Amino acid sequence: MLYLDHAATTPVRPEAREAMAPLLDREFGNPSGIHAVSRRAKDLLEDARERIAGLLGAAHPLDVVFTGGGTESDNLGLAGPALAGGARGGIVTTAVEHAAVLETARFLGRLGCPVAFVGVDRAGRVSPEDVVAAIDGATRVVSVMAANNETGVVQPVAEVAAAARRASPGVLVHTDAVQAFVSRDVDLAGLGADMLTVSSHKVGGPKGVGALVLRPGIDLEPVIHGGGHELGRRSGTHDVAGIVGMAAALEAASKDRDRFSQDVDEARRRFERRVIAEVPGAVITAAGVDRLVQHSHFRIEGFDAETLLIRLDSAGVAAAAGSACHSGAIEVSHVLAAMGMNESEARSSVRFTFGWTTRPEDGDAAADAVIAAVEGLR
């Protein structure tokens, strides 16, 4: 089996598994309690919080809010400030965000928040000028992803953040760094962001855990209501094992970045070089711009992605198209549409994403698989 869908999810790293093991075994405590069992769980939870705060540049550990994943972090990052204090603050975001951001923005729009979606160029990049043009006095949150989940294209978040603040000093800048973290040294200061979303399972931790990291002093309306955990910002008993696993995975990914980038870059280089050379009609998406090292998004003219992915799956190669609907049918990607791709180009686009278990020679195997899958169709 050749797994080329690491952007969907990636295997749990051994560091995460080891860190979680005691919590699945003896350390079962609920951290919100007064007794010794709770105290030990609380200690593990807060240790994880401190380490994540350090990794992502939070000024204080309490500026890390644990959530149920990247999607929830994005929901909280947009709705939290927009709705805080009963307000209906405005949202400015891009047309190529993950659905977690887009759909939250649309939801807030239905609640009466002014919402603007900023377009991108043909490579999928948003320009700071366009973001600024969409900002007005009502804008509360500007959300621009660190890198796109489909194409891997990196957004100029720091430039957007600086321009947005110049235009309107009160805005908060949120960035979804779910895909970027594993290969880029992202933190609040480096991106100039006020809020940053990370997900555990995209970097080798367990699923169902994420975090929203904040600059100090940001008032959030919760989206999950209940017993007031996480300083009232996110209720619900902590998934201590998941959170500890996430902390270990984020740390491991951060330490592993150089090695990761080297191996994955080599794998992608080998893959793209051969596919371009040997498959007529192969086009790499956004090849000329800054994109995450682990993403190879491409199309082969005249071959629909659905058929290609099924042929690859039959050959033991796991890959994806941009987006799939609830039933699993492939949908035309809003990201590619926003980049100006026509429907047939979008419907032939396929995403290979490499990950921490990828070895350089997997790039050759990936190329072989595509060449074989296409051969059979000619």
Place this chain on the structure above:
Amino acid sequence: MRALVAMSGGVDSSVAAAVMVEQGHEVVGVTLKQWEGPDGRLPTAGCCTVADAEDARRVAARLGVPYYVLDYTDQFAREVVARFGEGYLAGRTPNPCIECNRRVRFGALLDRVEALGCDVLVTGHHARVDHVDGRFRLLAGRDSAKDQSYVLHMLGQAELARIVLPIGEMTKEQVRAEAKRLGLRTATKPDSQDLCFVQGDYRDFLREHFPDSARPGSIVDSDGVVVGSHDGVSGFTVGQRRGLGVSVGEPRYVLRVDAATATVTLGPRSALEVEGCALDEVSFVAGAAVSDGLEVGVKVRYRSRPVPAVLRRSAAGWQIRFDRPAEGVAPGQAAVFYLDDEVLGGGTIVAAA
């Protein structure tokens, strides 16, 4: 061989997949996404829903075979739903299942079988294919109450050579028993009834998607006297008795629907009887046309018994002459020719003649 099984999430196609697996074939399960709700997802009510796809996915998992949902929404909207609406607007009684089989399932999907790495297309239709003396024959399903050969009449030799219908030899009870034995979660699922893309009444669907079908007009008796009015021809099909909204003594039936003038013509039951009808889109399973004057049994609608008739060919095309005047001959429906349980071919009814 490697079999692409079209799985609707119903018990028939579930068992079709299971039979192929038990026979030792490599199986790939697919559900066609044919229609979508307003949010672009599979519908949540009616047929071909998210729940149906989940049933198919679970059955595929149980059988240990790969499963995919393939997007055919564009083709289905163009080739099936648009024709369905246009047919009604032209006063016909179209059969979208037949157009789906002709153009989508045994058209676009069958054309793709090889590209998906498979040798044959398998469906859960109650019908049989046999191969005698180098020729493929299409036969009615063993369970005559569930026979679906009518909606497969357009298949020819090239199609039948690449189609397997594994449950054609089984009765519905046997299919359900097999599903139960295998622990498939679709074992007790009710049969689907309505048009897969319509939730509720198809007339509401027509009014919503084809507003011309909601143009008010007159209801006239066979002598031309206006006996009532209607709010759209989509509410009427030839042979219909109920829901006419008029009361003129003895029972009245819809004889004709003229969409151009929005006129519905009623008459007594005896006036529904026709001596014959003209056909187009005629095809023969064997490829070559049968001889002029052949005596066959003809089904003029899905759930009816074949009636004896003679096939006639003229410069104008094919006609059917019924041995005895026949009822319920509606333009737009298929007329399918049988010799005992063998399907010889069929066509689309154009007009009574």
